[in-house]
Amino acid sequence: MMKHLMAATFLVAAALTVPQGQALAASPPNMLVIGTNLTGIRTLDPADNNARTVSELISNLYDNLIELPQNDLQKMKPMLATKWSASADGKLITITLRSDATFQSGNPVTAEDAAWSIQRVIKRGQVGSTDIALWGFTPDNVEKLVRAKDAQTLEIELPIQVSTDLVLYSLASSSLGIIDKKTAMSHEANGDFGAGWLAANSAGSGPYSLSQWRPNDIAVFEANKKYWGGAPAMIRVIARHIPESGNLRLQLQAGDVDVGQYLASGDLDALANDKKMVIDNVPGLGFYYIALNQKDPDLQKPLVREAFQHAFDWKAISGNIMRYTGFPWQSVVPKGMIGAPSDSTSRYDYDPAKAKALLAQAGYPNGLKKVLNPSGAATLPFTEALQASAKAAGFDLNLVPGEYTPAFRERKYEILLGNSGARLPDPFAVATQYAYNPDNRDEARLGSYYLWRTAMQVPELNTLVDQSMKERDTAKRTDMFKKIDEIYKGMNPPLIVFFQRTDPYVTRASVKGYQGHTTWSTRWHDVTKTKE
């Protein structure tokens, strides 16, 4: 027995000491390895997605009609469309498609495919339809309204009055990637428009096609050498699920991974000091906020809400835990967008004495006790910081950690700290979330509107958000967003914004052309790698 044990020990020891150096060479010069978090991606069908990571994957499999360049999001760029125009009354958008684009099957990209892809998103009614359904399309009217005039001309008739720019922006989202109708429909089962097959296969005209997909593990993309925009330099791109930030950091430093996403701030700190790494904090269209439930009689009082504005020592965390995930911002109009204010970093400071005085004035001389929840694990550190600083301001917050987004959507919370994101590069997208609530009843269940989640309704804001959707004149829209911001600022809102979100992307310095995208449609076509 002992002999066997010894023999086995030697075998394992021998295996352990075999250097694996050959296998551990850095990723080849024509291959891009992205370390990310693939949790929760159940399908790669464009119509069924709109979250961050999956948007990036899909954007490289499917081209859109229009592209939004990261350096100027509102300057729409042709992609599969060569030009577009809107009728004088703003009710019809005509889009001309390029004639040299083909799908990976070899089929040409036609206006019929484009019309079908848009119709499909509406008819499937999954999460990918969130933005485009805002413009009044329904499964019943979409076939009539979105149509191919000829092989290269697409017509989109708008059922409601809406700014055509907003409609065009929504066409640039990853959910509206153009799918090869013939290929997808050849795999259709039970009227699913090919969704079952598209979950793990691709049928796009993008620079890459999907060659392997294992949920929560790996996605492998092969370059489309005949891509109409020229063959991409990276012949293969691999997105690998590496949930542990420390591990991802080591792999970035070893050169096995070229791009790292979702790293923790401690690891980002370490990588920031590494000359071989570049950290890009990509601004996102969303905020970190404190939500105060207006169904709670204490929090209903404007003075209490005002006290909250002075209860969070946000400056203390902006230098550390928020360094890579956000920058100070106290308005609901995102930085750089039309109508964005200039005073949005100095509206409210941490002032515990003032907060206490406000609380006393509101009838709480001995402070106020409430339950505080984070929206999820990601916002827990900020919630802890809020709990600590609010104590000195007279708020005794009982922090209960967990996943509270569902409770937030159902208005079953007292105070919550969360973060948000949006994809349309227009203040309208954010204003809809933060300032719009058309029906404040519980049974309306308008969980997609944050203002509904806080149970507050401001008719004036509703009108302005509605108008900003319909108005086509930029100057008038700018004024509307300024007004929304002013009203919001003056009303002691139940959603207190402290930071605008940023998403840190780490790339090795040898990787050029990888640019994380604010609307999450990050594309790899122009990525190259230089020798280190």
Added chain:
Amino acid sequence: MASVDMTTRDNSPMSSTTGPTPNGPTMPGPATNGPVDDMPDDGIKLAIRRFIGRVVAVVTTLLGLLFLTFSMGRLLPADPVLAITGPEVSKEVYDRVFKQLGLDQPVYIQFVSYVKRVLTGDLGVSAITGQPIVTDLMSVFPATIELTIVAMLVGTIVGVPLGITAAVNRGKPIDHAARIIGLAGHSIPTFWMGLMALFIFYAKLQWVGASGRIDVYYEGIVTPVTGFLLLDSAMEGNWDVFQNALGHIILPGAILGYYSVAYISRMSRSFMLEQLSQEYIITARAKGLASRQVIWRHAFRNIRVQLLTIMALTFGGLLEGAVLIETVFAWPGLGQYLTRGLQMNDMNVVMGAVLTIGIVFLIINITSDVLYRILDPRTR
């Protein structure tokens, strides 16, 4: 997970026969009381009866387990719809997905229809991967079993000799050293140890791979037959892939194994001490047998059954304990799969994984039962 452990432990043959005592085996009567000629038949019948009894007990346990898991899932604050749609979703889409997942049905109907489907081998579709649970399990289960086997090998090869050496040298420095080595593995958080080991063996020495079962460049080269990458690559004779896979599994396997060293070595030590104080050992020594022979040929033989009990329990424990290691090493295994299922409230995933772990315990129980009979003639 603890419930799996506890219930199956209670049903386990190991708890009723915790090894032979100095006074003789604890076997029930029929096998020894019957007429000599009938013994083989009776023995077989008894074995079959026992086997069926055990299967019935385990199936009942599994059903109870499913019920408990299902009920607990309903109490979690997580929302399976949001796991699919993301938080920014309109009411219409939310309602549609809610219905698609069958969540509009009463809970008991959801449970009954689930059990009905399980009986036909259909574990449902995962909300988070969009794939049938069976397909997911075919991929994650071998990954975890492979990792656990490596961990078990490490734990046994290090733990048993360590424990026996400690027993033989009781009270001496080597005994203390063995205790420190063992307890360190148990006390240092595996999460931290995993990262430290990665730093040394991956980042600095470049001996091993950092994440997953294989380097991305080797993906798809070997056709999965058993799902065990080491076995599949060896069967294909693809030694590059084998070496790469070994380089990926050895570190998480060793750390997971090291975690179990404390338990295995401490138990080996205590079993061995008990044997070493027996009269037959004194007799053997008095006869002038070499110390090595006394320890390995006499004393060790008598602790094999007890060790088997410990190892079977350890194997189950490692299956559960693999969660953290799987996260650190991005190991696409059952632990990660189950944890994600729990976080996202994907009950099909949770119940499928729990059922799988339950079945593994059943197999471990039956295997160790068979092994008892081989190792200990008194139990036949």
